[in-house]
Amino acid sequence: MARPHDDVHLRHLIAATALGNAPAFRELYDATSAKLFGFALRILKKHELAEEALQEAYVSVWHAASGYQPHLSAPLTWMATIVRNKALDLYRRASADIELDPGQLDLDIVAAVPDGAASPQDRVQLSDEARALAACMQHLEGLHRQAIGLAYFHDLSHSEIASQLRLPIGTVKTWIRRGLDKLRQCLARRENV
Known part of the structure; x- marks a missing residue:
């Protein structure tokens, strides 16, 4: 099991995911989902909305893994940006129901x-x-x-x-x-x- 802060290992998992390696993607999810869920929850304040944002983010990670550029950001930072964008998209779609100032x-x-x-x-x-x-x-x-x-x-x-x-x-x-x-x-x- 990879540790979320093990950038080298996470980079390898993203590269394998880009090639369609489902077990590598699962390992990437297991290594990072808890931290990224917490991040989404801090933005959205509601458990079910954070889960939805996280799910959408991992679908994007699966499809965008080939575009990851390790020289621009650490793997977890790249993934957190995707989670943040998905959370904000979700916020915009459901802004009347989210208690966010x-x-x-x-x-x-x-x-x-x-x-x-x-x-x-x-x-x-x-x-x-x-x-x-x-x-x-x-x-x-x-x-x-x-x-x-x-x-x-x-x-x-x-x-x-x-x-x-x-x-x-x-x-x-x-x-x-x-x-x-x-x-x-x-x-x-x-x-x-």
């Missing part, structure tokens, strides 16, 4: 699946950067913060954000652009301190 910026979701290749020192730096980003986000106006959160933490397009916030798309684009400028300035000031 789209304006809540759950920054710990971003850090929930660290890159397995990162050293302990890199992880500390990433953690410090996440805290700095969270602090700077608090300085943005509420709707600007919500628009950026929906775009970058919930992976919504500008038109989806405009629809969700019931605003013109131009307004959303302006808020995101201005918000990102303010975040850059805030982060630069924090670096110079």
Whole structure:
């Protein structure tokens, strides 16, 4: 049984899955599903919805395994991105039934699946950067913060954000652009301190 953090073994399992090896896919599932289910549950907050997102994600992993590029991300990070996208798709389809505040910026979701290749020192730096980003986000106006959160933490397009916030798309684009400028300035000031 592979350990979820054994990147080399997981890369081999993904490569075998890309060739249609069902036992390798099963081993990949056994090695990663518990962690990825927890990740989906943190996003969706409901057990049955997290199960559905996970199932859809593994179907995508089966079909997309040949497209995995190990030099771009660790296996678990790649799979977590697929799970996150499936969870957000599910959220959009059933948004009336899910108790999720789209304006809540759950920054710990971003850090929930660290890159397995990162050293302990890199992880500390990433953690410090996440805290700095969270602090700077608090300085943005509420709707600007919500628009950026929906775009970058919930992976919504500008038109989806405009629809969700019931605003013109131009307004959303302006808020995101201005918000990102303010975040850059805030982060630069924090670096110079």
